[in-house]
Amino acid sequence: MVWPEPASTAAGVRMMQLLDVFKKQGYAITIASAASKSEFSFDFSSLGFHTADIKMNDSSFDVFVKELNPNVVLFDRFLTEEQFGWRFAENCPDALRILDTEDLHSLRHVREQCFKKNVPFTTEAWLADDKTKREIASIYRCDLCLIISSYELQLLTDVVKIDESLLLLLPFMVDEIREESNWKTFEERTDFIFIGGGKHAPNIDAVKCLKTIIWPLIKKELPDAKLHIYGAYLPQQLLEMNSPATRFLVHGRTESVDEVMRTAKVCLAPLRFGAGIKGKLIAAMQNGTPSVTTTIGAEGMHGILDWNGAIKNDPAEFAAAAIQLYTTKQNWQTAQEQGKTLVNTLYAKTNLEQVFLENIIELQQSIATHRTQNFTGALLQHQTMTATKFMSKWIEEKNRG
Template sequence: MNLKKHPKTLLVIALVWPELASTAAGVRMMQLLQVFKKQGYGITVASAATKSEYSEDLNALGYQTADIKINDSSFDVFAKDLNPDVVLFDRFLTEEQFGWRVAENCPDALRILDTEDLHSLRHVREQCFKKDIPFTTDAWLADDKTKREIASIYRCDLSLIISSYELELLTDVFNIDKSLLLLLPFMIDEITTETNWKTFEEREDFVFIGGGKHAPNIDAVKCLKSIIWPLIRKQLPEVKLHIFGAYLPQQIVEMNNPATGFHVHGRAEDVNEVMQSAKVCLAPLRFGAGIKGKLLSAMQNGTPSVTTTIGAEGMHGIFDWNGYVENDHTTFVEAAIRLYTTQLTWQNSQDQARTLINTLYAKASLENMLVMQVEQLQKDLATHRKQNFTGALLQHQTMTATKFMSKWIEEKNKV
């Protein structure tokens, strides 16, 4: 393993190898790598996952890569040799597995957790939805996954929170100190008035984009197929709905029915092209968390959207949505038809997308904010950690419990 030496080094422990064209998580990871690359960091991305044919060629982009194993002390040797200045954990599951090893072997490294979204929030919302009961913060607090995720946040020096709603939950419900958190949504280039978006007349049909490994997406497609699309099609009999998504399960593929205008295409080769060709994006998400990549992509491509409160959550702040936010199926359908058929309403919604992107997702200012936060923490990391006694306590308990469990598993695997 040939690991190049740089003045500054970042180690990323990835849950999966990033796929830029398949998932919003892949887009997020590639954005973070670019920020650190601009700052002159030598970057190594390590993962215990298996690469797929769609994984980014990180080596071709100038990054080092390494295959690591869970419950294996070979990681300790690898981490000591690399001796990173910063370690970025891709979702709390990687921090659970490797966090204690990093703390033990690279004690001076700044530990950052990229939550992607609050997985426990998404998990509990899904459970409540399946049981047909209202979601409550009490149910979220009681779940074991919530305790695990919050513990991971405390054990890290900084956690990147993608949604303003989730930041409020962490500070208001758990009273987590703001010095441990940084609101960092997706980072998007400015959209100017010269941006060449397709016009109302140049577009046709509805679109939904969502990966098949993500439960909220599968439920949304089912909702479209059984409830929403038949109602839209009844009023717009010539219009089509195009479903795109990587790794769509067979039950979704079999929903393809051109006779009813319901087209299931699978993976989109070019998400931007697909989104710019559509007139309206539909996203009837009934559970989930974080920022929805499909809706952000719609904004970037000047495509108005209709979604739910869950879909728009934490994505538009005090500003109007670039389309409609409706939870009732009937009003959802009415909004979709209104957007599709009323040019002035559509154009105003398209203009609003520019406002949202340039105000809330401005790449330059967000990158600068992350860089400043990292540099500030590195200047006095010891004091920062002293002030996070809960994190120190949890780190101690984790290293006591997880360490010996992991070593037991490692010895068992040898046998």
């Protein structure tokens, strides 16, 4: 659990988008977290939001939520729901409980394990993992779960057979791109870019892949081009990869993703495992920057529409596609237009906000029936409340001792 950092992570950007929907509807918003704030945590007071520092495994939270008495509760990822969901169910039973998965953490976890073992990912391996069972249980215990990727929605409905009434496909919500967007031209741009936070394992692997496999192939053909690596909290092992001699430049945190993205010619994202949809690739589309990524990178992000660049899994083919985009103006411009189409078709904020609000209103009007029909959720809520409640109380007593 962390305080949102929209300048550092795509997850932080996502949370701000959701909060903006409630703010526009006049909700009084309170942000509560058991995590410590950092210098990069967003200042919610600037938006008129209230904040609260809460404790895990502490009955003071019960007093806090009873006094707050919210109409809607939004859990940031399933781990938060695991810790506090039963307390809301017990103390504020009428509050609508919404889970934002960000991405399916269990899917990312199992894919990473499969990648490290050099074995293919299978849905059977995913279903067998304990983290999957915990995350699915969390989804059932909530009234609505926000799913960011169309692939993950299909996984939950087709494989797990979760009723669609519990799920809402809600990707990143961004402003539509207008004709007058002040994008730099093909001739005005230069260099390649990768952006990704250093606390995210798929990003660490992607930078290593760029450094050791893909960039040597690209720089051999493009002797003047540079690759710029940006990301908050990059570990020392990545910072030490900085090499002006080979034009592989590791910058670390950037103050503005848009600023560095709009000057780059091509965005590279060789993601070999992971889940959800990728904020870096949405940012590339928003700034008119074509991208080359993998099947994992583009998963759940473009539907039946063409990608704004290329999707390649083989490193040599990935490098060749990057070189081709970088050097061929017509293909680059076509890819740029495809990115615009993707944003305006799949990620338009106005449309998605309306869908989200309609779901909330409908659920609030029929919450009793909705929960009765979700018998699995009621069963898990009953069992989980009992187990988690007494475990939490035991920890609380232990801490007092």
